[in-house]
Amino acid sequence: DTEVTQTPKHLVMGMTNKKSLKCEQHMGHRAMYWYKQKAKKPPELMFVYSYEKLSINESVPSRFSPECPNSSLLNLHLHALQPEDSALYLCASSQAPRRTDTQYFGPGTRLTVL
């Protein structure tokens, strides 16, 4: 099973709201990733968790707060977002955070910030 699940599929939020995106995998992978993807663009890496510790933060604004409660679960907490944060948010996982490891992607959460 190479499935990464993400909830919700769609999310609409106001600029003052707090919401969370959830990602889950049961492949025993120890690296998990958050990407942001704008229309007609490739995914942009936001965060990498390696063995449940944050290992990469690509200078993401603090209104995005990642959390990895356990090796199967990854959350992205959202607060005080801007309309330009509207995008498809993709979660991925790999066996380890190595450039040789295949990343498996979830279907994404389509976020709209009003």
Next chain:
Amino acid sequence: AQSVTQPDIHITVSEGASLELRCNYSYGATPYLFWYVQSPGQGLQLLLKYFSGDTLVQGIKGFEAEFKRSQSSFNLRKPSVHWSDAAEYFCAVGASQGGSEKLVFGKGTKLTVNP
């Protein structure tokens, strides 16, 4: 710096025609190369990958890619395209940047399939 170039932003082919999507990479060490496909509003699905060995790699859905070190290329091919192949295709290289290891994506090629 490591980079991936997909020269074609948009390609249109007729159903049943052959397809080649181009990918050029810039990477000093051994490249680890991937092709992903993304249908509208969906996540990315791995089509195939190259690490070492045979330079012709077979993937899912009838796709194949050929690694040519002399040309720094990893082009994706399919002999006969189906309407369901219409999607965005991303080439990527597994790279080391700033002490971290990550995927570096090309900008993607959108494939349109005419009936």
